[in-house]
Amino acid sequence: MQREDPGEGRRVAVTGVGAVCGLGWGAAALWDGLRSGRPGIGPFHRFDHSRHRTHLAAEAPEAEALAGVGPGGRRLSIADRFALFAAVEALGQAGLAKDFRDDRDFRDSRDEDLEVGVYFGSSTGGIYESELFFADFLREPRRARLSSLVSQQVNAPGDAVARQLGVTGPVVTFSSACASGALALGAALEAVRSGEVEVAIAGGSDSLCQLTYAGFNALRSVDEVPCRPFRAGRAGMSFGEGAAVLVLEPLARALARGAEPLAVLAGAGSSCDAHHMTAPDPTGAGAAAAVAAALADAGVAPEVVDFVNVHGTGTPLNDAAEWQALQRVFGNRAGELPLVATKALIGHLLGCSGAIEAVATVLCLHHGELHPVRRDGEADPELPVSLVLDEPLRLPGARTAVSTSLAFGGSNAALVFSRWTGQA
Amino acid sequence: MSSRSGEPIVVTGLGTLGGWGSGSDRLAQALAAGAPLTSDVDRSAGYHLPCSARRACLVPPGQLTGWLAPAESRRMSPPSKLAVAASRMALRCAGLTSAEVEEAAVVIATAFGPSTHTEVLLKQILLEGPESASPSLFMESVANAPAAQIAIALKARGSSVTVCQREAGPLLALGLGAREIASGRAGRARRVLAGAVDEMIPLLHAILDRFGALTREEVARPFDRRRSGFLAGEGAAVVVLESQSGLAARGGRALANLLAWGSGFDPTAPPSGWGRGHRSLARSLRRTLERAGLRPSDVDLVVSGASGARDGDRLEAEVLRAVWEGTPLPPVAAPKAVTGEYGGGLLAAAVLAAAGAPMGPTPGFGEPDPELGVIPLGPLGGSPREPKGADRPHPEALTPVPSPAPSHPPPRERGTRLEVSCLSPSSPGEGGGEGAGEEGRGDEGLGRGRSEPPSVVLATSLAAGGAGAWVVLGKP
Known part of the structure; x- marks a missing residue:
């Protein structure tokens, strides 16, 4: 062939x-x-x-x-x-x-x-x-x-x-x-x-x-x-x-062959904190490098990203480092960018988490809707993020999304998905 | 897997530890001698059956000295220690400092991960209760601990990837590392540390024995009619990969060219054994050669993953015969008979072979298996085909070491052709890469003073469970 x-x-x-x-x-x-x-x-x-x-x-x-x-x-x-x-x-x-x-x-x-x-x-x-x-x-x-x-x-x-x-x-x-x-x-x-x-x-x-x-x-x-x-x-x-x-x-x-794409996997990037076996680099530099590499791989600018499916484990240090990373990549938009935190609903699937959160991201893009998480307690004033809470967020115009995975040992990976718009 | 940009990839450094000790020169000596360096496995825990295998290729004590400070390694698992030490050796061999690999990626294969830590942690949980689980043990029990510790030790901030594909893992890691460079895409590393690490603890040894995987003899006998299993091994092998243009820009030298890499799967394999699906594996191997623009007849030496496993060696032989389609095979080396299975010995041996190190006879091989039709290097004549070119000696001819193999390698002969490496562990320098400087870039390279090495080396490894991987290396 x-x-x-x-x-x-x-x-x-x-x-x-x-x-x-x-x-x-x-x-x-x-x-x-x-x-x-x-x-x-x-x-x-x-x-x-x-x-x-x-x-x-x-x-x-x-x-x-x-x-x-x-x-x-x-x-x-x-x-x-x-x-x-x-x-x-x-x-x-x-x-x-x-x-x-x-x-x-x-x-x-x-x-x-x-x-x-x-x-x-x-x-x-x-x-x-x-x-x-x-x-x-x-x-x-x-x-x-x-x-x-x-x-x-x-x-x-x-x-x-x-x-x-x-x-x-x-x-x-x-x-x-x-x-x-x-x-x-x-x-x-x-x-x-x-x-x-x-x-x-x-x-x-x-x-x-x-x-x-x-x-x-x-x-x-x-x-x-x-x-x-x-x-x-x-x-x-x-x-x-x-x-x-x-x-x-x-x-x-x-x-x-007549298949209907759900989305396009546009880019991938990865990096290592090289910082500590369990603690993330608090500056978020490593995680930001992975996201930046994925965006570069996809050939898209941070400005066009419509939402992020965050790693968001719920550990104090990890979420704080991820917030730093988001700021590094998205600048002033970091606080406005809708964030989807899938682990709040399905837990942390460890070696599978990046894959199932990729599926969640694809489904969000495909349906033009971001899934919510329950509003549990107060927002953290140190992490002024725009988490999708309580109700799905309709976002039918969303074209580009990032999914992040930040691991033990400082291994970071990010994926960029694009909505399939029917145009090759 | 193949290069899209067409950018040639070269291997510029090799670090290794195993039953032979530390350093590629010692491995080269052992390979040339065709002598496995085995030790008694500690059976005091009572895990082993009375008649079980007793020997394995274990890393002798004291091999980390000079490569890893005790204070730095005190929280590391044994595989992490081996991996970091091998990485520093590889950097030194490549003539690189840590500062020159800050953007490097790390791709490490492991079959079983940090087994000591996992065993102890599970004992804590199961016998003493989960509240007794040690956090420091847990953080080093994950499979990616060695890759992470390499990155931390060298401040390497490129991708950190751990591959688990059993026996195919080391060659897969090499291919994935090469692809990182070859893709030429934004955000990809220009240098990669790729390799493998594993430890062989008594529990794992005992379980492998109960599965019938291990030989209970002193030698493994790859391709031999009497083969009864493999010798378990442990160790680490790490190579430095760079683009040829990057190497040229910094003025270093290459140990080998990485011409092609590939992998396939045999769906007929059971989860913990080898199947009979040689056709699909052979097809994949042929495609790998084609991607390199090579025909089977271009291969000068096969560094085979045959280990002495009854079904594994049969499948390996069937794949090779299918690829060569009835024509004579090139010489076939089976270095796992020397290095043991696991720990990256095959990967290191393949790089050494491409760099010109002689491959010696196959320990324990004495009775060809007519079903297999492969005769590895050794006194029975090695390959049925003479090497191409009158000026290229048969690898066997480089190492006329008698069989059966001695229980220990010959004494180190400085100044002879066995002195093949820049990696003497006696003067590692501060932190391996640091301070290696000009010595690492110098003329004391692999293959110094040796005869013409094979031009094309094919390394193969078929894993229990179905995966297969191959790498084609060329003379630099």
Whole structure:
């Protein structure tokens, strides 16, 4: 197959999205929940948290945990199952599901020129299952069931997607903590632009587990109530779990096959604070550099950005640093720019957060409406941001949005999405 | 993955630690000798079965001296320490100071992340209760801790990326790092530190053994009919990547040209093993060569990821045979038999091979597997094909070390062709890159005084779970 010249003009469309999170299974459940502004954060049952410091999380409903999972699913981790569901949903919306039937004969006969890659982010992969194994192992090493470790690797969710869908192109898992999902999308963008792949299945997946729950509690970074990004009383994050997948392909290809793009992934940028393992650079310089790089990559000026889906964990230091970064990039507009704080509703999905917040950003652009968060307590006078509160904000003219991911270890990533206006 | 701008990418520095100690010269010696340097794994925790594997290629004590001050490293996990030390070695080898990599990106692969910290933290949570979890352990238990610590230590403010793709990770990291430079897009780094790090703790060793992944012999025997698993390993390998024009502007020298990189996936693979889908992997590898404008016959040496894994080596052989389509393979080296699996030894070996370091015989190889049809470097004749050009010696011929391999490498022979590196750990200088100055740019380069190295080196690595990655390196 003759490939399109991978030049600057190769724009990349988002043609499908899929999601699982505490608000439910499916992108529609995500969008409905986001529009409501009601947090999906509450009591959870994944593990016994009675001895942990806090007791809330946005846990995915269990009822459909096996949906979309075929033979061999018994050994898949929860994170794998989330990933598979989201990938199948996204491909379905993209109109590409017929190309990815779970059928070995079909796979073998498929047009090999459709080069497909999987780019995934995960912080801990199947560590929940590893914890179960390790608990048994510590009690009786010889009796612990190895089968629970089969899909334990951080790369397991991305691999599971590729395996189930018969992907033969690049499969890469990024594990840069909370920036993983956004970095995966950035890599996927570059792969589609360069012509390395024709379709990228990009996203992330993580499940609740004791290690991160206890670890962040040990850092005193978890709020005892649902997290309150940018509010005066904020005291930390809330955990979430789930998966999100975006299908990326060249805009020209999508239009040629009659697909309706949801948005255009216009740019990606990343940076490192090089400051501290857990604390963000308080000047926001690193985060600003990532956003600036993404805007430059997209070829758009800060002035045209209509809203930002902020990382907004709700930790005092992180939100303060992000505010500094916003000021560095957007100057006097920083306080007026509508901010969307998705984590307030679905919690922090760690390695998947960048991916599911990318889905939220795409949906906001697509619907011309920004989802709200609940007005929890007073605004922080030190962070005079324009958070979308209580009610969705109609913004039908919104053309350009930024989504930020700021991680442990100072790894920062930003994505720029453009509304699909029907003009190539 | 390929360069869009067409800007050639070069490898200008290499730092490495592993079972061979610290520094590329020691690794080169071990590779030339074909000698794995293994140690007994601590079995005192009771994790191991009585009949389990006992040996692994573990980093000997004291290797960080001079590269990492105790006060600086006191809160680092073992992989972070290894990664920072290897990065400083790489900078020194490249003749760069920390100030010259302030905008650099860091791309590090790890298969298992900081396992010691994760194990201890989980024990705290599960045995003592979650309130006993140590915050300092937690912050270094994340997979991206080594990449972050490199960035902090070097003040490198470009992208910080951690890749987890098991055995394919190190070559993927190299490719992703190269793409960062090659894209030529706004906001991308001009220099990249790319590599891999892993530690091999008793718990991980015991679990790999229970999965049947490890050999219980002293050697791993890649491609051998009797192979029974791989030798576990640990360590770090970090390279400095730059654009050729950037290198020319600063007046440095290259260890290798990065001609192409690529990856693929075998969907027939089980989650923790290798499949039979060699056709799709071979197709991807062929495309990678095509992107570099190369034919299989242009490859002078394959630095194979074969490790002694029964299914992994079979798949590796099937992929190579499919790419070469019945024509003789070039010489095939299997350095994981020396370095062990994990820790970036393959990546370091590939760079060394492209830089002209000799690849020695394959430890433990003695009985060809007729199903595989690949004979790695060694006394049985190595490759069925003679190298191109009368002036280019067969890699095997460079290192007539008898097999079976000795349990320890030969003594270091200064002034001989085994003295191949600028990376002696004895005088690392302040902070590695700092103060390296002219010595790093000097003539004591890899390959000094050696015979003509192979012009094109293909490195391959197929991961359990299905991923595969390849890198094509050229003589600078």
